[in-house]
Amino acid sequence: MKTPRQHTDTTPLIEITSLTKSFGTNAVLRGFSLRLLPGENLVILGRSGSGKSVLIKCLIRLIEPDGGDIRIMGQAVTQLDRASLDRLRTEVGFLFQGSALYDSMTVRENLRFPLRRHPERAQGVAEDSLIQTALESVGLAHAIDLLPAELSGGMKRRVALARTLILKPRIILYDEPTTGLDPITANEIIQLMLKLQQELGTASLIITHDMDCARVIANRVIILHDGINYAEGTYSDLARSRDPHVRAFFKDTNSPYHD
Numbered sequence: 088m089k090t091p092r093q094h095t096d097t098t099p100l101i102e103i104t105s106l107t108k109s110f111g112t113n114a115v116l117r118g119f120s121l122r123l124l125p126g127e128n129l130v131i132l133g134r135s136g137s138g139k140s141v142l143i144k145c146l147i148r149l150i151e152p153d154g155g156d157i158r159i160m161g162q163a164v165t166q167l168d169r170a171s172l173d174r175l176r177t178e179v180g181f182l183f184q185g186s187a188l189y190d191s192m193t194v195r196e197n198l199r200f201p202l203r204r205h206p207e208r209a210q211g212v213a214e215d216s217l218i219q220t221a222l223e224s225v226g227l228a229h230a231i232d233l234l235p236a237e238l239s240g241g242m243k244r245r246v247a248l249a250r251t252l253i254l255k256p257r258i259i260l261y262d263e264p265t266t267g268l269d270p271i272t273a274n275e276i277i278q279l280m281l282k283l284q285q286e287l288g289t290a291s292l293i294i295t296h297d298m299d300c301a302r303v304i305a306n307r308v309i310i311l312h313d314g315i316n317y318a319e320g321t322y323s324d325l326a327r328s329r330d331p332h333v334r335a336f337f338k339d340t341n342s343p344y345h346d
């Protein structure tokens with residue numbers, strides 16, 4: 088069983104300060120802050136509707152925040168022009184819910200897609216070799232010529248992860264990486280995320296309801312509640328908390344798929 092690796096560099100890759108976002112009268116984020124450190128797995132736990140997806144969308148400006156400051160690798164995200172934002176986004180890989188692969192394309196073609204959009208990330212390495220390496224890192228080299236319809240749910244998620252890794256991002260954003268998978272397959276994905284953290288040194292921001300995922304993968308956990316970073320610490324720090332809003336997450340953790 089792998090455990091999350093600790094790094095010693097403390098210059099944040101992502102720094103969010105006092106982020107606010109409302110939709111009409113619905114104040115979703117009310118001054119949320121976080122720092123993601125190099126090589127760290129940071130888990131954000133929040134109840135359904137607490138604003139986790141809004142937070143991740145603000146981070147990469149799929150949604151415009153109302154206020155606060157967001158820095159990714161030192162760059163103020165809200166002040167970047169389109170071209171600079173696109174460049175910065177190649178440093179940030181996303182594994183979103185559903186892991187949408189193109190159904191009409193083989194695994195190889197799905198992985199070729201980001202390389203064609205960002206040829207500069209190949210750094211002179213042949214496309215086929217990058218595709219092969221990315222698939223090997225998720226244990227799916229043999230699936231290169233299959234279509235998504237021929238893959239299981241867990242395999243699809245691995246391919247989506249390989250497609251993210253192929254651009255060699257420094258940061259990966261995972262939105263509910265284990266949702267919809269059976270416990271054994273979910274655990275395989277969690278172990279793969281840990282392996283990638285250890286081998287590639289990538290930092291990850293992981294949004295999840297899955298307490299088992301949080302327990303295994305997190306160097307640190309932030310609880311998003313009332314639009315702020317309500318509580319923060321290691322999984323075991325928070326598991327000992329007496330605060331009722333924190334306890335609510337831990338009350339049924341004997342079941343690995345507590346929601």
Ligand SMILES: Nc1ncnc2c1ncn2[C@@H]1O[C@H](COP(=O)(O)OP(=O)(O)OP(=O)(O)O)[C@@H](O)[C@H]1O
Pocket residue numbers: 110113115133134135136137138139140141142
């Ligand atoms: N584009 C939008 N327009 C209006 N309201 C929105 C929009 N996007 C999100 N919201 C609202 O923001 C709140 C937070 O939504 P969000 O999707 O971030 O929750 P979440 O924590 O990711 O929930 P879940 O765990 O169920 O996915 C909800 O009240 C939602 O209705």
